[in-house]
Amino acid sequence: MTEMLETTQTERNLHIPKKRTRPLVVSLILFGGIFALIFGIMLSVSFGAADIDFATVWEAVFRYNPELTQHQIIQEIRLPRVLGGVLVGAGFAVAGALMQGMTRNPMADSGLLGLNSGAGFALAICFAFFPGLSFGMLILYSFLGAGAGAGLVFGISSLAKGGVTPVRLVLAGAAVSALLVALSEGVALYFRVGQDLAFWYAGGVAGTKWFQLKIMLPWIGGALLGAMMLSRSITMLSLGEEVAVGLGQRTGLVKLAGTVIVLILAGSSVAVVGSVGFIGLIIPHLTRFLVGVDYRTIIPCSAILGSLLVVFADLAARMINAPAETPLGALIALIGVPFFLYLARKERREL
Template sequence: MSATPAPVAAAPAQRAPAVTRGSLVGLVVLGGLLVLACLLSLAVGSRSIPLGTVLHVLLHPDGSDASMIVHTLRVPRTALGLAVGTALGTAGALMQGHTRNPLADPGLLGVEAGASFAVVVGIYAFGITQLSGYAWFALAGAGLASAAVFAIGSSRGGPNPVSLVLAGTAVSALLYSVAQAILLRDVDTLDDYRFWAVGSVAGRDLDVLLEVLPFLLVGMLLAAVSASTLNLLQLGDDVAASLGLHPMRHKVVGILAVMLLTGAATAACGPVGFVGLVVPHVARFFSGVDYRWVLPYSALIGALLVIATDILGRVVVRPAELQVGIVMALVGGPVFIWLVRRSRMVRI
């Protein structure tokens, strides 16, 4: 009689790889890095100040040279970098989510072209020479250009992602062409304009930030409202509508948030490229594809990126400085090429 073979233990089931998800721990880590970057921004410059001295003069202003440098120059610069990075990172994530295009950038809505054109007109026709004046003209131009792109790229069913991109490209090309024609005819306008157009958080005081702050706050509020609906919109308008969502209404809210955030950031410091394009890819790598996590991750990473590049611009050619827009282009280009080659990171 043959022996009954012993039962073979079933092999443990192979678990599917877990999808990367955002977490509060990740947000806390990013927040800590951002606080450290802000402190370094207050300490590093043509004249370096020890962190202990920075903390002391922040809490107890004493009228010393270090106190004057920190409060008059570096606090406004750091606060503006924090606000601009947060706005552009959030706007980039919203833009890529609403267009379902991983290569979309907030500038595709014509915001930067409209702001640049309005600043040129303000300098050439109205003699505006103050940064506070640039901000209001840039806000108006960004709003009008975005509204034109939105109107051209929308149909009865609401804004079409492909049409928005095409309309934004056409409107941007037109506005940039007219602005360049004015600049070529007037050297004085070019001299004033290039100081704003280079993209810099230096030389701005808190008044500039306070002027655009209401637009930034409203934009962030609208972004928070649209975060949960973005996940459904990724399934397509028909599926989202069958689940009880009103696609057009939520697209309008999201695109309006992009207009306000990008327009206010551009008005405050000039055009700064690559933030809205690169940051959402990095955020999705750490947080996954749930936009309830992508948006806060993008906000913190955008702020961290702008402040870090501003610090880098202060030290690479010390005692001179490179503006954040220049450093961002030098850093953002290679980083974006690397991201594109890692196809897993650019897939939404």
């Protein structure tokens, strides 16, 4: 009888996310966000060193004429750039949401926990020792580097007395990231591949090409679909591992699948956009504040808001000091660093 009451109470806990979900806000983000994203894409394609009106953009997309210079600028430079921003923003945001849900760590982010720096170190090794690798192979090595970086962070933080805590994870992440970035710079200087890594350090989508999009789209698209399929399990896991186990969930399998999805999203994004952090930290928190704690709504809304952030930040990066470009990573860090300090202060109060 007691076991039945405990099971009933646990099952009721599953309805907590549903009660806190805000359907109207979710609809506004999903549909309004898509329209805002389309508008942002149009703006991003139109504005730049050479301003192009919307009518020309429409013609270049649907009636492309390779003999017109403006059509070439749109098709070969601006469209792949902005679409790359859409994919990367969604990838980083959903990766952060999954990490925060699985670890119940409010400060989890691919940049803070060593994934970005690990992927960057793997790219440095590739540029130095395997300069002829295809972009598809670079993405695979980015996955491995991201996994190695995350493994070091979790391994070091678990050595301390008391086990893994959010603050220890962040401190270990900062130390491992600094080490991997220093090693990457050393490899770049010794093997003279600094120019190849310069874009990665600055962070941005300026160099995105169509062939890169064709390679990364199946990876990121498949990982986003996998994240949606895993969303209900992540919701249960975010309520506590005991609750999830009590409902018969195989938490180890869920965490393994979630980790693979995170590595794919973060590795693919870093291979394209470079060292851009804080997207996966800011967006999931903002999304949870707006829509509640059900990951069936958090994941799609995070994808849209992450894409919006990168698209408009990239547009701002081009417009602030035109015709020169401000690094995308620096602009997002202006928002991300104060937000991180706020979270760290809040977490310290709760310890």
